[in-house]
Amino acid sequence: MTSTTFVGRAPELSELRAGLTEALNGRPGLAFVAGESGLGKTRLLSELERVAREDGVRVIGGDCVELGEGELPYAPLVGALRPLARSGHEAFGRLSEPARAALAQILPGLGRAEARADDEATAQARLFDGLLELLELLAGEEGLLLTIEDLHWADRSTRAFLVYLASSLCRERVLVVTTYRPDELHRRHPLRPLLAELERDARARRVELRPLTRAELAAQLSDILGQTPRGDLLERLFARSEGNPLFAEELLAAGMDGRGSLPPTLRDALMLRIERLSPDAQELLRVIAAGRRLDHDLLAAASGVDPRVPVREAVAAQLVVADEEGFYSFRHALLREVVVDDLLPGERASLHLALAKALEARAAGLPAHGGAHLAAGIAHHYLESGDQPAALVASVRAAEAAEAVHANGEAAALYSRALQLWDRVADAEALAGMDHVELLRAAAWSTGREHDPGRAESYLRAALNELGDSDPARTADLLELLAREQFNSGRSAAAADTRREALDLLPEGPSVMRATLLAGSAKELMLESRHEEAVEAADCAIEVARASGDLVSELRSLDAKGVALFGMGRFQEGEASLREALERAREADLLYKLSTHVNLADSLTVAGRLDEARSVADEGFELAARRGVPRRWLALLRAELAFEAGEWDIAEAALPSPARPAMGTTFINDALRRIELALGRGRHETARALLDQAEDVAADTREPQWIGPLGALRAELERRAGDLDAAVAAIDNALDRLDFCSQDVARMARVAASGVRVHADAAVRARDLGEDPSLPIAMAEGLLARVEACAEGERPVEAAFLTLARAELARAHGDDDPATWAEATDAWVALGRPYRAAQARRRRAESLLARGDRDGAAVAAAEALAAASAIGAAWLVSEIEGFALRARLRMDDPDEPSPPSALTAADDGEDPFGLTPRERQVLALLADGRTNREIGSALYMAEKTASVHVSRILSKLDVRSRTEAAAVAHRVGLV
Numbered sequence: 005m006t007s008t009t010f011v012g013r014a015p016e017l018s019e020l021r022a023g024l025t026e027a028l029n030g031r032p033g034l035a036f037v038a039g040e041s042g043l044g045k046t047r048l049l050s051e052l053e054r055v056a057r058e059d060g061v062r063v064i065g066g067d068c069v070e071l072g073e074g075e076l077p078y079a080p081l082v083g084a085l086r087p088l089a090r091s092g093h094e095a096f097g098r099l100s101e102p103a104r105a106a107l108a109q110i111l112p113g114l115g116r117a118e119a120r121a122d123d124e125a126t127a128q129a130r131l132f133d134g135l136l137e138l139l140e141l142l143a144g145e146e147g148l149l150l151t152i153e154d155l156h157w158a159d160r161s162t163r164a165f166l167v168y169l170a171s172s173l174c175r176e177r178v179l180v181v182t183t184y185r186p187d188e189l190h191r192r193h194p195l196r197p198l199l200a201e202l203e204r205d206a207r208a209r210r211v212e213l214r215p216l217t218r219a220e221l222a223a224q225l226s227d228i229l230g231q232t233p234r235g236d237l238l239e240r241l242f243a244r245s246e247g248n249p250l251f252a253e254e255l256l257a258a259g260m261d262g263r264g265s266l267p268p269t270l271r272d273a274l275m276l277r278i279e280r281l282s283p284d285a286q287e288l289l290r291v292i293a294a295g296r297r298l299d300h301d302l303l304a305a306a307s308g309v310d311p312r313v314p315v316r317e318a319v320a321a322q323l324v325v326a327d328e329e330g331f332y333s334f335r336h337a338l339l340r341e342v343v344v345d346d347l348l349p350g351e352r353a354s355l356h357l358a359l360a361k362a363l364e365a366r367a368a369g370l371p372a373h374g375g376a377h378l379a380a381g382i383a384h385h386y387l388e389s390g391d392q393p394a395a396l397v398a399s400v401r402a403a404e405a406a407e408a409v410h411a412n413g414e415a416a417a418l419y420s421r422a423l424q425l426w427d428r429v430a431d432a433e434a435l436a437g438m439d440h441v442e443l444l445r446a447a448a449w450s451t452g453r454e455h456d457p458g459r460a461e462s463y464l465r466a467a468l469n470e471l472g473d474s475d476p477a478r479t480a481d482l483l484e485l486l487a488r489e490q491f492n493s494g495r496s497a498a499a500a501d502t503r504r505e506a507l508d509l510l511p512e513g514p515s516v517m518r519a520t521l522l523a524g525s526a527k528e529l530m531l532e533s534r535h536e537e538a539v540e541a542a543d544c545a546i547e548v549a550r551a552s553g554d555l556v557s558e559l560r561s562l563d564a565k566g567v568a569l570f571g572m573g574r575f576q577e578g579e580a581s582l583r584e585a586l587e588r589a590r591e592a593d594l595l596y597k598l599s600t601h602v603n604l605a606d607s608l609t610v611a612g613r614l615d616e617a618r619s620v621a622d623e624g625f626e627l628a629a630r631r632g633v634p635r636r637w638l639a640l641l642r643a644e645l646a647f648e649a650g651e652w653d654i655a656e657a658a659l660p661s662p663a664r665p666a667m668g669t670t671f672i673n674d675a676l677r678r679i680e681l682a683l684g685r686g687r688h689e690t691a692r693a694l695l696d697q698a699e700d701v702a703a704d705t706r707e708p709q710w711i712g713p714l715g716a717l718r719a720e721l722e723r724r725a726g727d728l729d730a731a732v733a734a735i736d737n738a739l740d741r742l743d744f745c746s747q748d749v750a751r752m753a754r755v756a757a758s759g760v761r762v763h764a765d766a767a768v769r770a771r772d773l774g775e776d777p778s779l780p781i782a783m784a785e786g787l788l789a790r791v792e793a794c795a796e797g798e799r800p801v802e803a804a805f806l807t808l809a810r811a812e813l814a815r816a817h818g819d820d821d822p823a824t825w826a827e828a829t830d831a832w833v834a835l836g837r838p839y840r841a842a843q844a845r846r847r848r849a850e851s852l853l854a855r856g857d858r859d860g861a862a863v864a865a866a867e868a869l870a871a872a873s874a875i876g877a878a879w880l881v882s883e884i885e886g887f888a889l890r891a892r893l894r895m896d897d898p899d900e901p902s903p904p905s906a907l908t909a910a911d912d913g914e915d916p917f918g919l920t921p922r923e924r925q926v927l928a929l930l931a932d933g934r935t936n937r938e939i940g941s942a943l944y945m946a947e948k949t950a951s952v953h954v955s956r957i958l959s960k961l962d963v964r965s966r967t968e969a970a971a972v973a974h975r976v977g978l979v
Contacts, residue, residue, distance in 0.1 A: 215247025
């Protein structure tokens with residue numbers, strides 16, 4: 005008893021249709037339909053699908069399946085694509101070979117699945133790229149609507165793919181619409197943080213379904229009854245259903261005509277429907293409830309009867325539906341839940357055991373034992389049946405099958421289940437086909453690929469503890485894995501110690517494990533900028549790798565050596581080493597094992613060759629896209645280089661979606677790119693929040709590539725906020741950490757030059773307040789000496805920082821020199837770094853004004869403003885405009901003489917800022933260091949009134965803090 009009329013969801017449908025229209029115009033997106041059970045999510049999607057088909061849009065869809073911990077990988081995607089694959093849709097024939105090979109792992113029949121021994125992140129990235137390529141082909145010019153129901157039951161891999169889509173959809177004519185129940189999302193549900201990020205995306209839409217109104221329910225009942233419902237019936241059903249359309253339908257289907265007692269809940273109403281069926285049909289519903297989605301043969305095998313008659317009865321009662329592939333399932337999830345809740349424990353166990361055996365019989369005749377989906381189903385049903393030995397065997401087999409399709413989260417959950425079963429089963433090692441240590445190692449591997457280094461480390465330490473001293477070679481292997489997890493979580497010092505411990509366990513002589521560990525050590529030394537040690541370690545690793553035939557370790561060592569040589573200023577040797585690694589990796593198809601494009605581009609940037617660096621990064625990104633190699637670090641590098649080149653819109657567009665999860669150093673790298681942009685745009689609160697998070701993650705790192713930029717950016721943020729003590733502390737902390745066993749002169753130069761700027765600000769403030777500036781000047785001189793040491797030799801970037809530091813020191817001495825700022829501007833222009841050049845131009849304008857050259861200052865300020873505006877540097881634009889306003893410079897027409905400066909105006913008794921007499925009184929007390937309460941007491945006004953005056957003063961002076969206001973007041977003679 006179902007309404008055939010679409011009722012009450014016109015605004016929601018309109019919103020989804022708008023999303024579909026945008027997708028057809030090349031602006032793809034995701035939509036999330038939220039609503040409690042029975043409110044009509046599926047009905048809304050059905051109407052959207054109907055409208056889309058009428059418009060010629062291709063429609064495909066799949067359901068998420070509640071199966072234990074959600075270990076059925078890619079369930080809705082496989083459900084959506086499998087019918088097309090079986091029918092031989094032409095889009096599959098147009099797939100690239102890498103995409104076809106990747107998709108064959110989850111869609112058997114596409115051809116031979118790839119057998120390349122990748123790391124899991126690489127393999128899953130290629131699978132995701134293949135799925136996106138297929139969606140684009142299916143969309144074509146007509147568009148594609150992909151629907152995914154019951155996202156609250158989504159498996160980990162499906163959730164990961166949605167994150168990937170959010171960041172990767174670009175111009176494809178694709179709309180993805182999902183549904184979920186908010187009431188299913190408990191506090192720790194994995195979908196909660198994911199939705200919080202995805203639904204904030206500018207291209208995402210959230211449609212929330214609410215109960216039907218009384219009028220909408222009346223329209224629904226009219227369609228069902230064929231006439232307008234009586235007033236008392238409508239009131240009874242509206243009161244009981246509370247506007248839930250499914251409940252209203254079930255109340256009518258249960259024979260409730262408004263007279264007599266109504267079932268107290270929707271579940272009671274549904275149970276009345278079920279109890280009206282014959283015993284055979286009810287038994288069949290129990291089997292389907294346990295199996296969720298079953299075809300005819302599985303129904304027959306699990307129930308032991310011919311299901312044709314009872315299943316027809318259930319379909320006629322509108323309790324069960326059959327899909328295009330011949331599978332039976334409940335019409336609504338609540339119907340299944342009602343049947344499951346009514347099962348006795350013994351009944352439930354027997355049903356699951358019958359299903360497990362039926363599925364196992366089917367798997368026995370299929371390649372790869374049926375693959376990940378079938379293996380996961382068998383494992384689930386054996387576990388629910390209570391047959392723990394069979395559940396252990398099936399869980400290990402299902403975990404291995406999940407690994408084969410790169411469903412790392414599902415594999416980790418299944419290995420965890422096997423570990424829980426281990427002590428409950430006799431002869432577990434023989435059943436599992438591995439000992440407990442190997443099972444722990446497998447669980448750690450999958451968990452680590454799922455970005456959970458803490459749990460991975462706990463598995464590895466348990467394995468090491470169990471192994472003891474019995475097998476040094478095996479212990480070394482476990483320690484090598486442990487070092488990877490420690491390093492990936494930002495604990496480089498711990499990783500180095502772990503690798504040394506592993507090396508000490510190995511026998512003398514070359515071996516693949518020794519080469520792997522030595523290559524890892526060389527990489528870690530390189531990343532810590534211990535350049536001389538890194539070159540020595542890399543040479544040793546190369547020798548061992550060649551002797552043992554380990555090409556991957558050899559190339560990784562060549563890569564590390566090249567970066568270290570660049571860091572030592574031996575640019576030609578470093579470039580030769582990196583390009584050799586790159587070319588040989590390309591020849592051996594091993595690029596996915598290395599990060600040489602990233603390292604070569606980064607090294608060229610350090611050497612001042614920004615344009616070449618960008619070309620290398622672009623080449624790496626395009627190659628990675630073609631081969632399905634992960635591109636996140638390449639994307640972040642392209643964003644970094646675009647930022648340095650002054651192309652900030654391109655930099656922002658290159659960043660991965662914030663919804664994509666990141667851990668360890670990947671998070672730090674991602675955060676740095678966003679912090680730089682936030683500071684440049686003037687979004688200081690955003691920058692502060694990201695800095696706090698990144699510094700927390702980087703607390704234990706010894707990598708200068710993170711320590712240096714984080715220290716410099718923190719100092720700049722605090723400098724802008726007027727907290728010079730905090731800025732000095734950030735500089736000191738960063739330099740202390742960089743000094744510890746590091747030879748990274750590039751990062752030292754940046755941090756030290758930033759420190760000179762901070763101390764110059766402190767010296768200027770001291771003079772403004774009539775205090776002694778000698779201490780900050782001395783500190784600036786000491787930091788300048790450090791920059792000079794870093795800039796020795798042919799180091800163009802460090803030399804440019806030196807020009808900045810010298811100009812800042814002159815400012816600290818009170819002898820701001822336009823010539824030094826011009827030199828700094830020229831140095832950064834030559835390097836193609838327009839933002840730093842614009843900052844130097846702005847300072848040059850200030851120095852010209854200080855020397856009385858108002859026209860020159862106007863020209864320089866106009867040039868700085870034009871450069872900053874072209875970049876999109878909102879903060880610098882604001883600073884330049886504020887300076888010009890205070891100095892009363894005419895920048896719109898530099899040939900026109902500027903009016904007198906604020907200082908001159910103040911000397912003449914004129915107020916250049918439009919302050920009222922009362923505000924000048926408040927300013928005088930503010931410059932004396934008084935609080936709002938003290939100002940109010942002195943001037944006989946409320947503290948709140950004093951606060952209002954202070955806010956107005958800050959606005960009129962175009963400053964951001966009380967300290968800046970005091971400095972301006974002293975400088976221009978207002979107090």
